Amino acid sequence: MRKFTKAAAMLCAAAMVIPSASVFAAEDGGASELTEVGTYPISEEPLEFTMFRTNMPNVEDFQTNDFTKYMEDLTNIKFTFEAVARDDRAEKLNMEFNTNTYPDVIMHYAPDAAKWGVEEGILIPLDDLIEANMPNYMEKMGQYLDQMRETDGHIYQLAGLNECYHCQYARKMWVNTKYLDEMGVDVPQTTQEFYDVCKKFVETYPDKIAIGGASSGWYVDFVAWLMGSFTLDSGEYGKLALTPDGEMVSAATTEEWREGLRYIKSLYDIGAIYDGNFTQDSEQLRTIMNQEDVPVLFVPFGTISDGIDSDSNNEVYRQYQCISPLEGPDGTRITPYFKYSGLETGSFSITDKCSNPAAVLRWVDYFFSEKGDISAQFGADEGKDWVWEPNDGSVGLNGEPAMYKISDDAQYSSEVQNHDWQDLVIRYAPAEYRLGAATDPDVDTGTSAGLEKLLYDATKEKQEPYGQNPENGDLDVLPDLKMTADESTELQTIQVEVKNYINSAKVAFITGTKSLDDDWDTYLKELDACGLQTMIDIYQAAYDRQFKAE
Structure with missing residues (x-):
């Protein structure tokens, strides 16, 4: 070094x-x-x-x-x-x-x-x-x-450090348990059970949305979440991932990806998928979520607080519960562990x-x-916004003595405020600091004060057990790779074209304007024409330089 x-x-x-x-x-x-x-x-x-x-x-x-x-x-x-x-x-x-x-x-x-x-x-x-x-x-x-x-x-x-536990498993799906109770069904654990629940919901509530989502925002892509039952969607340009042997591949060219799209199309065919999911942004999704009749059963959000405010819409906020990834037909059950995101x-x-x-x-x-x-996160008024090293016996999420305590008025909220900068800043938040916020072990997770515990518990129970494991043959996410100027210039156009083509083809396959049987080979050829293989080669060269060089 x-x-x-x-x-x-x-x-x-x-x-x-x-x-x-x-x-x-x-x-x-x-x-x-x-x-x-x-x-x-x-x-x-x-x-x-x-x-x-x-x-x-x-x-x-x-x-x-x-x-x-x-x-x-x-x-x-x-x-x-x-x-x-x-x-x-x-x-x-x-x-x-x-x-x-x-x-x-x-x-x-x-x-x-x-x-x-x-x-x-x-x-x-x-x-x-x-x-x-x-x-x-x-x-x-x-x-x-x-x-x-x-x-x-x-x-x-400059680099920041934000070792956010729940962010490392940020691809979450939430379900409205009120509707599950009304239909008399359990939280689905498999793709078949998920299909059955969606079908019953569409039949029971024909004017509502079984699966919500958005095309832009923080982990609001319902397709990416559902793909965890078939393969790893890394979220990278070109859906690039690493094999256990350190070889760069695109998950979007695999048979597993095609089968994932086939399954999602089956959900679309029964009317479970809202067409607006493919074009709306997260703010438009949030607007739908907060309609008086609460029209959405399943919805992806990195945190449910991005969709519903715990204070102004508390009854509905409490209805949503995080669920585990679904077990696919061959036993695949992956939630991406973004281990380099800190x-x-x-x-x-x-x-x-x-x-x-x-x-x-x-x-x-x-x-x-x-x-x-x-101070950047919660406000700079020490004693009012927060207390450092509280001496009241408080403990953090990790069970250790609390490093700090946030006042009730300064807790994170999706409501508009002008007191602090939230997460929109360079951060130094190592794991012990993130987990060191004073948290009542019995805090009500249906309130803004309980948000961190809600996300911590959901991640620990519903997601961490299903993070990808290369030792078992799973694909893995990419580390941060440094490109040369020439590589970066060459990638600039290719990445956008590949991303756009994968996204447009994904929608076409799901909605049926392209056939997963008749048009798949053409799709693969078009990806090559966009430069996917060149992109893979450049990323492979960068990876080999950093991690395979002697």
Whole structure:
């Protein structure tokens, strides 16, 4: 493993090919204008920057947010935010890069570092700047520095750590148990039982929706969940996955995938699948879920709180229960274990337009302080929003003495608020911290205060036992792979075309406009024409470089 101190020598060697703004950033970054590292304010004179970031419906306005004001007062640094919806951010930011209208800073989204950093020099290398300006980050994240390096040896993006247990098994399906009780049926455990329940629901409630879903949002794809009864849907472009031997394959070309689509088509044929699932976004799904007559039986959400608010619609919230993946015809029963998701390797970038990278890095270093993450998540008013190290005997989800206690008023909610930033920030949340939130062992999981326990229990009981196991021959999810600039450029168009074709073909096969018997070979040929094999070869080369090189 390379030592971090080697980065300085590597950076000097590369200086001649890095744009002049990046050279300045690497050598000083404006540090001479600032107060002592680790002290606040960061600058005696006010500093202003622009930031591109992800938006979310339950944060009203980052510009006027209470936590934004807190950070401005603490650091003497002000940001003007461009907040973009999750599904639009890639296209939007790439357009800004191409038109030279990009901001100083990018947070909670990872632009292509191989292209925009290594090749174009728009994202600046951060190697020496991190060491000089981020003591909290070095202490907490220093062990991960080598995993952040691109193929040229430099670091262009800070990583966050969010070891969220329930997020590592985020592909959840929820069922309205009120309807199950009314129909006199149990929670289905197999694909056949699921089919039977859906059929009875359609016959009993012909004006309601047996299976809901959306085309965009946080784990709202019903097809992906149902595929767990046939094969692993990794969620990657091209549905790429690894065999136990480390070979890259596309699950979307396998017979298991075809049989999964055949099963889902059978559900569509009985009227169990709402056509809107293929085009609506998660907000539209949420609107349907909150209609007065509660029209949905099964619905996928990473957390049910994204679909129904526990406070304003509590009766309905309590009706939904997480279910286990279904056992398929051959015994397959997989819920993806996204084991690499804790390390978020592209959470923060600085562009060559930034006039003072050192100040920006000192600003973001706050989030890696003892109380930085909790303040961003729940509000910065210690004692009111949260208490650190409560001395009231509280225990965390893990049964250990609680690290902190969140007030009832500051608990996470899907309702619109303007007090904090929620998850839309670079995070430092290791497992012991996530599980260290004070939780009454007897907390009512039907309330907002019980959400973390609800998700923890559902994950532990309904999902973890079914995570993929390569030792048993299962396909596996991909680790973070670093591409060269050439590879990244070649993938840029291929990935989108492959993804779009798989999605459109999936809908066509399920709805019957394409035949799984007559059109399957054509589908495979079209995937090759889109560049799927090239994509597989590039990913294989990157994997071999990182994990098979001697």
